[in-house]
Amino acid sequence: MELQFLGTGAGMPSKLRNTSAVVLNLSAEGEGYWLFDCGEATQHQILHTSLKPRKIAKIFITHLHGDHIFGLPGLIGSRSFLGGDEPLDIYGPLGLREWLETTLRITQTHLNYTLRIHEIEEGVIFEDENFRVITQSLRHVIPCYGYRVEQKPLLGKLLIDKAVGAGVPKGPLLKRLKDGEDVTLDDGRVVLSKEVTGAPQEGFTVAILGDTSYCDSAVELASGADILVHEATFDLETGNLAKEYGHSTIGDAASVANEARVEALIANHISARFMPSDIAKLKVQGETIFPTLHIAEDFARFEWKDGEMIRLED
DSSP states (O other), X not given: OEEEEEEOBSSSOOSSOOSSEEEEEXXXXXXXXXXXXXXXXXXXXXXXXXXXXXXEEEEEOOOOOHHHHTTHHHHHHHHHHTTOOSOEEEEEOTTHHHHHHHHHHHTTOOOSSOEEEEEOOSEEEXXXXXXXXXXXXXXXXXXXXXXXXXXXXXXXXXXXXXXXXXXXXXSHHHHHHHTTOOEXXXXXXXXXXXXXXOOOBOOOEEEEXXXXXXXXXXHHHHTTOSEEEEEOOBOGGGHHHHHXXXXXXXXXHHHHHHHHTOSEEEEEOBOTTOOHHHHHHHHHHHHTTOSSEEEOOTTOEEEEETXXXXXXXX
């Protein structure tokens, strides 16, 4: 699993940070790309990466402020132009359907794929055999949601020596055992998958929150997560502005991470008031509360592998 940030700014695009968008790359898990928020010019940001818009399978919108949705119509249209023909599911608050369908209708944007819009409420909004997505309301100036993505437990590793010792020949039968199937050998003996595979492995959990003041639901969504993505629009000195506009300080983000006992925190949605020279101070403020803190910049990439988060170099 990999996270790639396309926009890490707050409110308006700046020369250093575009508006909100982050891709949860689940290609290795067979799920394609899941995009969280789609601020203005998100598709332009994608042009500077190796990401392919046609591989975007799901889009999750936290709320309907422009810096989180104004890139949607263009991206949806381009996905069609670029050969995307698989259905696209978009999840978001009440009002998303009206805005998006009206925009596409008035602009006469034609899509070569099925667009499925899901207006969400709190609870489980998506589940298949591999993943579950849970959402809760946050505390912002308009309805806003956070998303918790849970990977279900993975099948245990195949113990090849044990399988071969049980008489299983090399080839497709080994794969079936690895995939959790029991197999029957030519001599009629049945080899059980559980007898030649290791214990199931824990999946990962990522919590990606929209704009919010500090709130209990943020802590609940992030509880025990491997990675928490939390906005940090303001520093500790401008906490009064954070409360006024329904946002968080770097201290609020770190407090949520600390109380939720997550493994790692990635702060984003950084105000344009903070220049590159200010980021070190911002990071120190957060690290005094939660040490495993990263502040994302546009195009930053983070990989979760073998129970550890790694910041990737370009």
